[in-house]
Amino acid sequence: MRIQVKSGQVRDGVQVIAALEGEQRAERLLPASAARDRQLSQLVAGSGFRGAPNETALLPKGKQWVLAVGLGKAKDLSLDRVRQLAGAAARTVRARGFRHLALPVLSERGLGSAADVAQALSEGALLGLYRYDKLKKLPKHEQGKRIEVITLVVERAGDIAAAKRAVEKAQVIAEAVSFVRDLINGPSNIVTPTYLANQARAIAKRLRLKCTVIPFTQLKRLGFGGIVGVAQGSAQPAQFIVLEYHPPRAKATFALCGKGITFDSGGISIKPSAKMEQMKYDMSGGAAVLGTVQAAARLRLPHRVVGIVAATENMPSGTAQKPGDVLKTLSGKTVEVINTDAEGRLVLSDCLHYAKRYKPDCVVDLATLTSACIVALGAEAIGLMTKDERLAARLNQAGKATHERVWRLPLWDEYKEMLKSDVADIKNVTDTGQAGTVTAAKFLEEFAQGLPWAHLDIAGTAWADKDRPYVPKGAVGIGVRLLIEFMETWKK
Ligand code: BES
Numbered sequence: 485m486r487i488q489v490k491s492g493q494v495r496d497g498v499q500v501i502a503a504l505e506g507e508q509r510a511e512r513l514l515p516a517s518a519a520r521d522r523q524l525s526q527l528v529a530g531s532g533f534r535g536a537p538n539e540t541a542l543l544p545k546g547k548q549w550v551l552a553v554g555l556g557k558a559k560d561l562s563l564d565r566v567r568q569l570a571g572a573a574a575r576t577v578r579a580r581g582f583r584h585l586a587l588p589v590l591s592e593r594g595l596g597s598a599a600d601v602a603q604a605l606s607e608g609a610l611l612g613l614y615r616y617d618k619l620k621k622l623p624k625h626e627q628g629k630r631i632e633v634i635t636l637v638v639e640r641a642g643d644i645a646a647a648k649r650a651v652e653k654a655q656v657i658a659e660a661v662s663f664v665r666d667l668i669n670g671p672s673n674i675v676t677p678t679y680l681a682n683q684a685r686a687i688a689k690r691l692r693l694k695c696t697v698i699p700f701t702q703l704k705r706l707g708f709g710g711i712v713g714v715a716q717g718s719a720q721p722a723q724f725i726v727l728e729y730h731p732p733r734a735k736a737t738f739a740l741c742g743k744g745i746t747f748d749s750g751g752i753s754i755k756p757s758a759k760m761e762q763m764k765y766d767m768s769g770g771a772a773v774l775g776t777v778q779a780a781a782r783l784r785l786p787h788r789v790v791g792i793v794a795a796t797e798n799m800p801s802g803t804a805q806k807p808g809d810v811l812k813t814l815s816g817k818t819v820e821v822i823n824t825d826a827e828g829r830l831v832l833s834d835c836l837h838y839a840k841r842y843k844p845d846c847v848v849d850l851a852t853l854t855s856a857c858i859v860a861l862g863a864e865a866i867g868l869m870t871k872d873e874r875l876a877a878r879l880n881q882a883g884k885a886t887h888e889r890v891w892r893l894p895l896w897d898e899y900k901e902m903l904k905s906d907v908a909d910i911k912n913v914t915d916t917g918q919a920g921t922v923t924a925a926k927f928l929e930e931f932a933q934g935l936p937w938a939h940l941d942i943a944g945t946a947w948a949d950k951d952r953p954y955v956p957k958g959a960v961g962i963g964v965r966l967l968i969e970f971m972e973t974w975k976k
């Protein structure tokens with residue numbers, strides 16, 4: 485599919501116009517040229533179209549087709565509404581069997597520069613058109629339907645160059661997010677730890693990055709006790725993946741740690757079978773880390789970015805770790821494993837300790853860590869835990885810009901009490917069942933000592949139970965856009 489940028493009157497393709505909800509006839513249509521078109525505003529008014537967010541109406545106008553898409557109320561207007569509009573428009577146009585659509589680069593109402601809007605439109609369309617169709621034959625009504633060209637229409641010819649650059653950036657980001665979604669949607673019999681390692685190697689080869697993979701046998705020898713404890717019950721060998729982008733004269737160093745549990749059965753503390761199939765998404769953090777390093781390299785960010793992913797299954801077997809077992813982690817600290825289903829923090833403890841060797845300016849870990857985070861924040865916010873106010877503010881800012889929003893939970897030291905063990909330095913779960921998300925973060929904090937560190941719990945945000953305008957049901961690919969924005973706007 486191709487995205488082109490033009491100015492002036494564009495006649496081919498389905499013409500998308502935007503409409504605000506609850507406004508007078510003339511002003512409610514965007515762009516301004518659509519508002520001036522009497523025939524068009526009458527057509528839209530006559531269709532009963534209200535302009536509610538992502539409402540669509542496909543209308544014939546002479547020999548052309550017009551697709552009106554709702555933007556919602558003017559007071560709620562944002563770049564994310566623009567992303568949603570593009571996603572809703574592109575999917576509707578595809579579903580109706582058209583191959584070309586034209587999207588207006590809206591410049592009204594202080595939405596942002598032409599580049600900002602062009603990027604949001606391109607991201608929304610590309611991410612909205614994503615499908616995971618590798619493993620099934622498409623139903624008849626979807627076969628052969630695909631968008632071939634999207635035209636972005638800018639009002640001033642002088643904006644074309646900036647808009648084109650924004651499109652290229654959006655394409656890089658959308659490709660990274662789609663790559664992440666493919667990994668997450670992929671079933672665990674295909675997306676094994678070895679498969680993830682091979683994907684990292686392939687990225688490294690393509691983009692000339694450094695990739696180091698430490699396989700299970702070596703991990704045992706080198707003392708990666710957290711990962712080994714989780715991995716020892718599985719027939720699939722664990723892989724510790726380090727994918728690194730290191731530009732010359734790098735300004736800052738970021739270490740990104742990802743939980744890469746390709747399937748979480750719970751281990752001996754086995755999960756109930758209802759919805760267990762969803763636990764293929766327990767590697768969402770690891771996948772996002774690989775996608776972010778890929779995007780950072782392709783966008784030539786001026787920073788060193790080290791992705792560290794602990795990839796393994798969590799399985800029950802005769803060789804699996806058992807409740808009560810004590811592990812010696814890479815840091816030397818010992819952990820009493822009360823519940824083998826709290827495995828993410830075990831593998832991450834080794835990642836965080838390993839990150840120290842890079843002397844990073846900042847470490848962020850991403851993990852589908854706790855179901856308690858889903859209870860607390862649902863699908864709308866990533867749980868953010870850090871003691872670093874600056875990191876919190878920057879991640880919050882990046883979350884707003886990308887709409888991958890974060891919400892902070894405390895990391896007060898009182899919570900650490902709950903992880904005291906009688907036999908080891910720390911235990912992996914509390915016995916009260918309270919504050920599940922925070923106590924998991926407190927566990928991680930033990931292994932991030934001395935690091936400027938933030939933890940992101942993406943358990944609720946990594947998987948979409950229902951279609952959204954630019955997130956089809958399934959893997960969201962969350963984290964890539966957030967972290968790229970976070971690193972791009974970084975200043976010492
Ligand atoms: N991967 C799960 C967390 C999870 C559950 C993510 C559901 C997404 C959806 C994690 O490994 C886990 O099982 N956590 C336990 C911890 C508990 C045993 C303290 C949980 O949250 O229930």
Ligand code: ZN
Nearest residue numbers: 748825826827
């Ligand atoms: Zn688990």
Ligand code: ZN
Nearest residue numbers: 745748766828
């Ligand atoms: Zn898990």
